[in-house]
Amino acid sequence: MDPDLTALDAFLDEQGVDGYLVHADSTDSTQYYLSGFDAPDPFVTLYDGDVRLFFLRSLEFGRAKREARAESVERGIDYGYAAYSEEYGPREATYRSLADFLDAHGVDSVAAPPRFPLHAADGLRDLDVSVTVDPEDTVSDIRAVKTDEEVDNVREAQLANEAAMHAAEDLIADAVVEDGILHHDGEPLTSEAVKTEIEVTLLRHGCALDETIVACGADAADPHDRGSGPLEAGEPIIIDIFPQDKATKYHADMTRTFCKGEPDERVREWYDLTEEAYRAALDAVEPGATGADVHDAACDVYEDAGEPTLRSDEGTETGFIHSTGHGVGLDVHEGPSLAPSGEELQPGHVVTIEPGLYDPAVGGVRIEDLVVVTEDGYENLTDYRVELTV
Amino acid sequence: MDPDLTALDAFLDEQGVDGYLVHADSTDSTQYYLSGFDAPDPFVTLYDGDVRLFFLRSLEFGRAKREARAESVERGIDYGYAAYSEEYGPREATYRSLADFLDAHGVDSVAAPPRFPLHAADGLRDLDVSVTVDPEDTVSDIRAVKTDEEVDNVREAQLANEAAMHAAEDLIADAVVEDGILHHDGEPLTSEAVKTEIEVTLLRHGCALDETIVACGADAADPHDRGSGPLEAGEPIIIDIFPQDKATKYHADMTRTFCKGEPDERVREWYDLTEEAYRAALDAVEPGATGADVHDAACDVYEDAGEPTLRSDEGTETGFIHSTGHGVGLDVHEGPSLAPSGEELQPGHVVTIEPGLYDPAVGGVRIEDLVVVTEDGYENLTDYRVELTV
Numbered sequence: 001m002d003p004d005l006t007a008l009d010a011f012l013d014e015q016g017v018d019g020y021l022v023h024a025d026s027t028d029s030t031q032y033y034l035s036g037f038d039a040p041d042p043f044v045t046l047y048d049g050d051v052r053l054f055f056l057r058s059l060e061f062g063r064a065k066r067e068a069r070a071e072s073v074e075r076g077i078d079y080g081y082a083a084y085s086e087e088y089g090p091r092e093a094t095y096r097s098l099a100d101f102l103d104a105h106g107v108d109s110v111a112a113p114p115r116f117p118l119h120a121a122d123g124l125r126d127l128d129v130s131v132t133v134d135p136e137d138t139v140s141d142i143r144a145v146k147t148d149e150e151v152d153n154v155r156e157a158q159l160a161n162e163a164a165m166h167a168a169e170d171l172i173a174d175a176v177v178e179d180g181i182l183h184h185d186g187e188p189l190t191s192e193a194v195k196t197e198i199e200v201t202l203l204r205h206g207c208a209l210d211e212t213i214v215a216c217g218a219d220a221a222d223p224h225d226r227g228s229g230p231l232e233a234g235e236p237i238i239i240d241i242f243p244q245d246k247a248t249k250y251h252a253d254m255t256r257t258f259c260k261g262e263p264d265e266r267v268r269e270w271y272d273l274t275e276e277a278y279r280a281a282l283d284a285v286e287p288g289a290t291g292a293d294v295h296d297a298a299c300d301v302y303e304d305a306g307e308p309t310l311r312s313d314e315g316t317e318t319g320f321i322h323s324t325g326h327g328v329g330l331d332v333h334e335g336p337s338l339a340p341s342g343e344e345l346q347p348g349h350v351v352t353i354e355p356g357l358y359d360p361a362v363g364g365v366r367i368e369d370l371v372v373v374t375e376d377g378y379e380n381l382t383d384y385r386v387e388l389t390v
Numbered sequence: 391m392d393p394d395l396t397a398l399d400a401f402l403d404e405q406g407v408d409g410y411l412v413h414a415d416s417t418d419s420t421q422y423y424l425s426g427f428d429a430p431d432p433f434v435t436l437y438d439g440d441v442r443l444f445f446l447r448s449l450e451f452g453r454a455k456r457e458a459r460a461e462s463v464e465r466g467i468d469y470g471y472a473a474y475s476e477e478y479g480p481r482e483a484t485y486r487s488l489a490d491f492l493d494a495h496g497v498d499s500v501a502a503p504p505r506f507p508l509h510a511a512d513g514l515r516d517l518d519v520s521v522t523v524d525p526e527d528t529v530s531d532i533r534a535v536k537t538d539e540e541v542d543n544v545r546e547a548q549l550a551n552e553a554a555m556h557a558a559e560d561l562i563a564d565a566v567v568e569d570g571i572l573h574h575d576g577e578p579l580t581s582e583a584v585k586t587e588i589e590v591t592l593l594r595h596g597c598a599l600d601e602t603i604v605a606c607g608a609d610a611a612d613p614h615d616r617g618s619g620p621l622e623a624g625e626p627i628i629i630d631i632f633p634q635d636k637a638t639k640y641h642a643d644m645t646r647t648f649c650k651g652e653p654d655e656r657v658r659e660w661y662d663l664t665e666e667a668y669r670a671a672l673d674a675v676e677p678g679a680t681g682a683d684v685h686d687a688a689c690d691v692y693e694d695a696g697e698p699t700l701r702s703d704e705g706t707e708t709g710f711i712h713s714t715g716h717g718v719g720l721d722v723h724e725g726p727s728l729a730p731s732g733e734e735l736q737p738g739h740v741v742t743i744e745p746g747l748y749d750p751a752v753g754g755v756r757i758e759d760l761v762v763v764t765e766d767g768y769e770n771l772t773d774y775r776v777e778l779t780v
Contacts, residue, residue, distance in 0.1 A: 114509035117506070119506075133512055224429065224453060
């Protein structure tokens with residue numbers, strides 16, 4: 001994929017700086033997006049109209065020359081690293097050879113993404129290279145608008161996600177209830193066992209993932225609790241899966257809440273209300289609407305029903321205590337944000353819609369789909385029914 | 391685990407700063423180590439003799455109060471975030487509420503790890519908080535020396551690693567050769583299929599992993615090529631597995647090189663030479679020796695046999711083109727380094743010993759064990775035979 005960096009050119013012009021500098025390993029999605037190179041240790045990418053990679057060590061040099069989407073791939077030893085190291089020590093040599101590399105490309109001033117490492121910024125500044133933060137994280141904004149190829153990458157990851165969700169739902173559906181606890185093959189069915197089933201399914205579909213959430217009862221009351229221990233009948237079980245396709249590095253994201261058997265009345269009410277909030281938020285998705293509009297649509301439903309939200313009470317620890325959604329791509333959490341600060345939606349934005357309610361006394365309920373904003377609304381990339389009881 | 395932060399106290403004293411500040415999500419191992427809290431989005435940890443967590447958003451607040459190893463868990467809204475946001479916008483509000491949090495704890499000056507995000511450093515500096523880089527990455531040095539509990543965590547991950555390596559070796563051993571290509575169940579046996587087998591085995595042993603290397607022939611000539619396509623008989627196949635235990639977050643790391651059938655003479659020579667370098671490097675591991683000594687031991691073997699190393703030719707792209715090893719812990723690559731700059735080894739250092747030879751015309755060979763430095767030498771944490779042909 002060849003990213004469209006017009007907006008980055010415009011940003012550099014507007015700031016009056018010579019280049020954009022990234023210093024990170026490829027788990028930093030801006031690094032991967034700009035360089036097209038996947039490496040586990042930090043390296044430098046300069047964008048000065050062309051993409052140029054700079055490595056301190058030789059280890060990745062050969063592969064970078066073959067694989068990176070770059071005009072040039074260069075090394076510290078090409079810019080006096082060895083001599084600098086002898087004279088100033090290895091750390092100072094890093095900054096001096098990097099500064100010489102920049103100088104060789106006529107770059108005296110760079111903008112850098114917000115999380116650019118302080119040591120490199122200070123090291124370059126001490127050598128009279130101007131380093132300013134790009135507070136808008138311009139490449140993130142570029143990344144947020146997906147090409148058709150990127151949307152297809154997300155779609156592919158979402159297919160794996162649906163297979164994994166089916167595997168999890170089947171485990172719960174097939175479980176037998178003994179003493180209020182789900183059992184499978186005579187053993188208590190645990191959160192951990194369901195996660196392993198999910199993760200093995202994802203691996204077999206070419207996806208990796210850092211974590212999965214299978215959280216039951218009080219665990220589910222915390223949106224980021226991963227869950228543990230035996231699953232209970234009659235309690236809401238939140239399953240949130242966010243795999244990364246290993247080939248493309250694009251993510252998907254989906255949540256369903258299941259209950260084995262009949263939930264109590266409160267959970268049923270919460271679920272129906274959350275489904276209403278989810279549909280209201282989906283209805284609000286279209287180009288020109290803001291992320292804040294979509295978030296407000298979900299908050300309206302909850303607040304009308306008397307549930308607290310962060311909008312009605314910024315300190316609340318129960319109710320709807322997170323934003324309505326976020327962008328998904330190379331990062332599982334990226335722009336745009338469907339939150340009070342959420343900017344205008346554009347065609348190509350891929351976002352989650354995921355309202356939920358939480359209270360340690362009740363548990364948690366969340367429903368999450370993944371959609372892409374289109375010219376006239378949105379396309380839902382999620383093909384999975386919305387149903388509480390299994 | 392309660393980390394021993396004596397060295398951090400000494401560093402802060404020596405620098406004359408009030409605290410140590412980390413701003414990262416918990417994939418940053420220094421953040422996880424200091425805070426004891428696992429969260430996917432960046433948060434702030436202040437160490438001022440006590441560990442204090444600071445969150446801008448409420449989402450993780452409840453869980454952090456329960457799970458973090460912290461004296462206090464605080465929030466932006468407790469430090470005027472909302473009012474600042476109205477007056478200055480959300481970005482500036484971040485820095486102002488963070489500065490107020492620091493001020494409330496009597497902290498005017500902080501040191502920060504090398505990769506501290508530039509935006510936060512500049513934001514705080516603009517508010518007259520002194521932010522200096524800790525160039526030695528003091529917490530990394532502390533992390534490099536493992537407690538018995540941490541060594542046991544690595545040991546546990548290594549057991550999973552060995553199970554996965556056996557699964558991979560068995561696939562290769564059981565493969566049938568047709569037209570020079572390994573076959574399994576009538577299909578060509580690919581690098582991808584072996585990786586999936588490895589990863590599923592690791593998952594079933596409670597481990598996750600980002601990547602695995604199963605690289606054959608020319609792919610193997612590049613130490614970080616992950617490999618793809620059908621595996622070939624008579625060619626060296628490098629398998630490098632570096633799982634992370636999901637419960638503890640500690641890693642293991644091991645490499646073996648296999649050949650289905652007889653390799654050509656050159657590969658055999660390379661293997662035997664690499665085994666000799668590996669044994670020489672292992673023999674050099676003891677407290678008081680430096681990482682450079684261990685690296686030199688491996689380089690000596692290669693150079694005596696006429697193979698280029700980065701020590702003999704810093705620009706070489708073939709031969710022994712990486713360092714001899716690295717620390718392993720919460721990060722798969724951490725201190726100490728077994729390289730020309732490698733510092734003194736101490737009991738509790740967990741390091742890989744992994745010499746190798748590479749040439750696109752031949753392929754690659756690498757042997758890697760994981761050892762812990764003890765009071766009088768080392769203990770090898772790896773229990774896996776060293777044998778090329780399967």
